[in-house]
Amino acid sequence: MPSTFVIAQGGGPTAVINQTMAGAVLEIRRRHPKARVLGSRHGVRGIRDGDYVDLSDIPEEQLLRIAATPGAALGSTRDKPDAAYCDVILEGLKKADARAFIYIGGNDTAGTQQILTEAAQGSIAFVHAPKTIDNDLEENDHTPGFISAAEFVAGAFLSVDLDFRALPGIYVGIVMGRHAGFLTAAAAAWRDEDTDGPHLIYVPERAFSVPRFIDEVKATLARHRRCVVAVSEGVTTADGKALVESIVPADKLERDAHGNIKLSGSDLSRAFENALAEGLPGKRARVDALGYMPRGYIGAVNAVDAQEAFDAGVFAIDAADKGGGSVALKYEGGKTVLKLVPLANVAGKTRHMPDDFMLPDANHLSEKGLEYLRRLVPGRFKIGRPFV
Amino acid sequence: MPSTFVIAQGGGPTAVINQTMAGAVLEIRRRHPKARVLGSRHGVRGIRDGDYVDLSDIPEEQLLRIAATPGAALGSTRDKPDAAYCDVILEGLKKADARAFIYIGGNDTAGTQQILTEAAQGSIAFVHAPKTIDNDLEENDHTPGFISAAEFVAGAFLSVDLDFRALPGIYVGIVMGRHAGFLTAAAAAWRDEDTDGPHLIYVPERAFSVPRFIDEVKATLARHRRCVVAVSEGVTTADGKALVESIVPADKLERDAHGNIKLSGSDLSRAFENALAEGLPGKRARVDALGYMPRGYIGAVNAVDAQEAFDAGVFAIDAADKGGGSVALKYEGGKTVLKLVPLANVAGKTRHMPDDFMLPDANHLSEKGLEYLRRLVPGRFKIGRPFV
Numbered sequence: 001m002p003s004t005f006v007i008a009q010g011g012g013p014t015a016v017i018n019q020t021m022a023g024a025v026l027e028i029r030r031r032h033p034k035a036r037v038l039g040s041r042h043g044v045r046g047i048r049d050g051d052y053v054d055l056s057d058i059p060e061e062q063l064l065r066i067a068a069t070p071g072a073a074l075g076s077t078r079d080k081p082d083a084a085y086c087d088v089i090l091e092g093l094k095k096a097d098a099r100a101f102i103y104i105g106g107n108d109t110a111g112t113q114q115i116l117t118e119a120a121q122g123s124i125a126f127v128h129a130p131k132t133i134d135n136d137l138e139e140n141d142h143t144p145g146f147i148s149a150a151e152f153v154a155g156a157f158l159s160v161d162l163d164f165r166a167l168p169g170i171y172v173g174i175v176m177g178r179h180a181g182f183l184t185a186a187a188a189a190w191r192d193e194d195t196d197g198p199h200l201i202y203v204p205e206r207a208f209s210v211p212r213f214i215d216e217v218k219a220t221l222a223r224h225r226r227c228v229v230a231v232s233e234g235v236t237t238a239d240g241k242a243l244v245e246s247i248v249p250a251d252k253l254e255r256d257a258h259g260n261i262k263l264s265g266s267d268l269s270r271a272f273e274n275a276l277a278e279g280l281p282g283k284r285a286r287v288d289a290l291g292y293m294p295r296g297y298i299g300a301v302n303a304v305d306a307q308e309a310f311d312a313g314v315f316a317i318d319a320a321d322k323g324g325g326s327v328a329l330k331y332e333g334g335k336t337v338l339k340l341v342p343l344a345n346v347a348g349k350t351r352h353m354p355d356d357f358m359l360p361d362a363n364h365l366s367e368k369g370l371e372y373l374r375r376l377v378p379g380r381f382k383i384g385r386p387f388v
Numbered sequence: 389m390p391s392t393f394v395i396a397q398g399g400g401p402t403a404v405i406n407q408t409m410a411g412a413v414l415e416i417r418r419r420h421p422k423a424r425v426l427g428s429r430h431g432v433r434g435i436r437d438g439d440y441v442d443l444s445d446i447p448e449e450q451l452l453r454i455a456a457t458p459g460a461a462l463g464s465t466r467d468k469p470d471a472a473y474c475d476v477i478l479e480g481l482k483k484a485d486a487r488a489f490i491y492i493g494g495n496d497t498a499g500t501q502q503i504l505t506e507a508a509q510g511s512i513a514f515v516h517a518p519k520t521i522d523n524d525l526e527e528n529d530h531t532p533g534f535i536s537a538a539e540f541v542a543g544a545f546l547s548v549d550l551d552f553r554a555l556p557g558i559y560v561g562i563v564m565g566r567h568a569g570f571l572t573a574a575a576a577a578w579r580d581e582d583t584d585g586p587h588l589i590y591v592p593e594r595a596f597s598v599p600r601f602i603d604e605v606k607a608t609l610a611r612h613r614r615c616v617v618a619v620s621e622g623v624t625t626a627d628g629k630a631l632v633e634s635i636v637p638a639d640k641l642e643r644d645a646h647g648n649i650k651l652s653g654s655d656l657s658r659a660f661e662n663a664l665a666e667g668l669p670g671k672r673a674r675v676d677a678l679g680y681m682p683r684g685y686i687g688a689v690n691a692v693d694a695q696e697a698f699d700a701g702v703f704a705i706d707a708a709d710k711g712g713g714s715v716a717l718k719y720e721g722g723k724t725v726l727k728l729v730p731l732a733n734v735a736g737k738t739r740h741m742p743d744d745f746m747l748p749d750a751n752h753l754s755e756k757g758l759e760y761l762r763r764l765v766p767g768r769f770k771i772g773r774p775f776v
Contacts (some may be wrong), residue, residue, distance in 0.1 A: 041775065
């Protein structure tokens with residue numbers, strides 16, 4: 001039997017994706033002490049190019065230090081292989097004498113594993129181990145990486161709200177999240193009293209309207225003298241287009257290999273600045289994009305998230321020994337448990353935030369939404385209430 | 389003798405400005421158990437409007453919880469009083485039976501205290517207690533609020549650099565700092581090896597040139613495959629103008645009451661995006677403004693910073709009893725010590741980052757600059773080196 005396990009990381013890095021790699025490597029050592037473990041650099045590119053790091057004998061101490069470090073230690077990629085690319089990958093895996101390929105990533109990564117599974121016809125086990133700050137994988141209660149990112153976002157909005165109490169005005173914080181609003185919603189996880197920000201939450205699941213936005217900001221200012229807003233970079237207008245598409249000419253939209261529009265630039269910030277300047281002239285308004293910080297800020301690595309990511313890596317090896325599939329985090333009987341599910345259930349699919357996580361008629365979280373977020377990101381700080 | 393101490397907070401909030409307030413209140417209680425302590429809401433506005441919170445009997449536990457909370461619990465202001473406004477403030481202070489006014493803030497706040505001192509002619513003690521994330525106060529080795537902000541910035545750039553190792557490209561992070569580059573320079577505090585980012589540091593003290601910037605990014609990409617850049621929002625071109633002034637038409641520049649140009653918008657981000665798109669077409673480039681997060685992120689409140697800010701509040705009451713002045717943090721004999729200095733030495737002045745904190749011929753820190761930053765912000769995380 002072939003004796004090599006290949007591991008790679010795909011998509012955007014997270015605070016805990018290296019925990020999953022470490023969990024997998026240590027479990028291979030425990031189950032298959034003689035197996036070789038190869039880390040493929042930059043996702044499937046390393047397999048294509050024969051660019052591996054041999055993880056077989058890396059000291060456990062070093063591995064655990066890497067596990068505790070954000071980023072993707074093996075490097076990552078946004079390549080989405082087509083059939084020809086998949087043939088090259090398969091050839092590379094055979095050349096490496098691979099018995100299994102564990103690919104840690106989101107729904108695009110699961111998609112690659114699905115294609116490879118079909119092409120390999122059983123000769124190699126393909127496992128998808130979940131990872132994404134977007135929390136948008138089907139079959140999962142939540143995904144490794146989300147809790148740490150959510151904790152950063154909750155802390156950032158709590159902090160900015162305190163800042164804007166002191167110097168009132170309008171604050172709009174733009175949060176990563178193309179199709180799913182979970183991470184943006186996490187901005188409200190640490191609200192305590194009714195006056196606390198964020199006062200408005202805009203997610204991709206709800207159609208965004210500039211006039212309604214201005215009205216809601218006005219109403220909030222009238223009540224609280226300030227208005228703190230959390231908005232997903234992926235908010236869409238009623239015609240189903242990303243808000244940024246209504247601003248940037250089609251030929252200037254930057255896209256990645258998956259055809260996804262780049263959302264992280266200053267265009268969206270400017271759109272909000274302009275809308276506020278026009279709708280609320282003279283009002284102090286500041287727009288920040290939180291950008292890359294939530295997805296790997298070293299000061300917000302959550303211990304539960306880290307453990308779950310490690311456990312998903314361990315479980316991935318059991319999955320490999322059973323023939324492959326996707327590792328999923330379920331919530332059952334009051335705790336997170338790992339299950340093996342078909343790749344097809346996760347590949348290329350997007351789990352949206354349930355509609356009832358938001359209030360039916362307001363851009364804010366429902367009790368159900370808050371309950372979910374507070375379960376994952378319980379309050380970490382007991383603040384002293386300001387006098388203003 | 390009048391028996392009331394008035395305390396207020398001015399300028400941008402920080403992670404530890406409430407520590408200074410708490411230190412002052414507790415020291416007043418200790419020295420003058422019968423004195424009344426009034427917190428003026430929103431800086432001098434509260435004195436003008438008679439809008440006070442009575443801090444005389446607030447339980448110590450509540451006060452210490454507020455002390456540990458970022459923001460400015462009394463509210464803040466950017467008002468810069470003229471002579472007429474100062475007359476109103478003086479009248480308000482007399483009406484409140486004030487013996488001393490402790491104003492926590494930066495160089496503009498010290499300026500207000502200087503004007504008031506001259507106008508009051510000795511009837512009231514005016515004390516300036518230092519606070520600013522910009523670290524730009526004369527007479528100070530460093531200022532309360534800077535260490536926490538610097539720790540956030542150091543962690544943010546360490547984290548983003550790990551992210552860009554995994555998915556290479558160009559990252560530009562824009563950091564608050566109008567005239568002084570200290571906070572931007574802090575991005576490099578936790579660099580460990582030569583390959584680590586940030587690879588380029590641009591501060592307001594050095595003239596910024598777009599063509600040179602592009603050349604330096606190109607050279608960094610050739611060496612490291614990625615380029616992580618930290619840039620101050622206040623970088624200026626050789627003609628002495630803020631970079632943002634060369635982008636935005638003069639009549640569209642937003643200014644505050646002090647005549648300062650608003651730097652925190654998306655204009656600067658866009659300028660960098662455009663420069664990179666033109667100079668390095670097709671290269672993955674991302675520009676984030678760190679915005680408000682460094683100045684009060686609840687997850688990066690530094691314990692030394694908190695203690696120093698508290699101590700500055702305590703010392704401010706000794707200063708009040710001695711007739712007033714500005715509290716300064718000196719570094720002597722290997723430790724931080726507090727001294728009373730004349731308001732005129734601090735008021736309206738800007739301490740720039742010393743020229744020899746940067747290499748003479750490169751946009752990077754010198755050993756001297758790094759030594760200073762590492763003394764204030766020693767490494768907090770031991771990372772595992774990535775394989776890419």
